[in-house]
Each structure stands twice: as structure tokens, then as C-alpha cells.
């Protein structure tokens with residue numbers, strides 16, 4: 001068995017992502033430049049992903065990557081989701097490090113979006129990039145669905161779902177953000193735990 005490729009520098013790449021203030025609720029004030037900058041950044045940071053996968057944009061803030069599989073499992077398409085927008089910063093909050101500085105300290109990357117949701121987004125891209133470097137081709141088609149307005153109930157994910165449905169693609173698995181790896185997440189759970197969500201509460205508006 002060969003050792004899988006793991007490209008060094010993930011902390012620095014996450015830091016670069018955090019330094020771009022993709023605050024979707026402040027779109028009017030900040031404009032769409034940070035969001036375009038983010039799209040450009042991931043193209044630079046993940047060259048194989050952008051070479052081997054097709055990328056479509058749906059609405060201004062929806063990115064849909066398609067990784068063609070071998071065809072061995074055509075009935076099991078997988079959708080890996082994340083969002084690259086973040087919630088606003090309350091200036092009165094006490095931050096250990098500034099929210100958009102992307103400081104790397106004490107073995108952690110600090111900043112707005114580190115957990116929600118640029119951390120989960122980066123592990124998807126890192127996994128795909130590393131697997132591509134190893135020449136891996138998945139048995140099924142894999143879709144990466146990234147939105148830039150999840151926190152504002154925007155239409156990116158909705159439109160991507162509509163596009164997939166229109167193409168007759170029924171996902172076998174959809175994996176989106178969930179809990180984090182945290183210390184003592186619940187009163188009866190000592191130690192470190194990875195919180196896995198298997199449901200999502202609905203929103204009715």
C-alpha cells in the first residue's frame with residue numbers, strides 16, 4: 001500500500017481563506033469583491049481540482065464542481081457541501097486574535113469561519129486535491145457544492161439542488177457541515193469528541 005499524499009501547508013491555506021471577509025449579511029456594504037476573491041483563491045490553492053473537475057457557477061454565489069467517476073457505481077453519486085460565507089463580527093466581542101487576521105498560534109488557526117464553515121470546506125478541497133495527486137478516480141461521480149450565502153438563507157444551494165434534480169441526479173449521500181471536534185461537548189461526554197450530525201432541524205419561514 002502506498003502512502004497517501006498529504007500536501008503540507010493546510011493551516012496557511014485556511015489562514016488565507018479566513019483573511020477574506022466573505023460576510024454575506026454585509027454584502028451591500030462590502031460588495032461582491034471578497035466572494036470573487038475567494039473563488040480566485042481556491043483556484044490558485046487547488047490547481048488539480050480546478051484542472052480535473054468541471055466548475056459551474058449557479059447564481060452569483062453557488063459553485064458546483066463535478067468529479068467524474070469511473071462509472072463503477074453510477075447509482076451512488078455523492079455531494080459534498082460547504083459554504084464560504086461567514087456571519088458578521090460583533091465588534092464588542094472579545095477575540096483572542098482579530099477575526100479576519102487568520103492568525104496561526106498554539107497549533108490552531110484563529111478567525112471568523114475557522115469552524116463555520118471554511119474549516120469543513122478546506123478539508124473537502126484538501127481531500128480531493130490529495131486524491132487527485134495520487135491519481136485516484138472515485139467509482140461514482142462526486143459533486144462539490146459550495147455556497148456563498150448560506151448564512152443569509154440565499155439561493156445558491158437551492159439553485160444547485162434544482163440543477164441536479166433537473167439532470168436526474170439523485171444523490172446517494174449528501175454530506176454538509178456538522179459539529180466540530182471539541183472538548184467535552186456534552187455534560188456526560190468527557191474528553192475530545194467529533195460531533196457528527198445525522199439530522200438537520202427544519203426552518204419554517
Ligand SMILES: [Zn+2]
Nearest residue numbers: 083116117177
Ligand atoms: Zn455554517
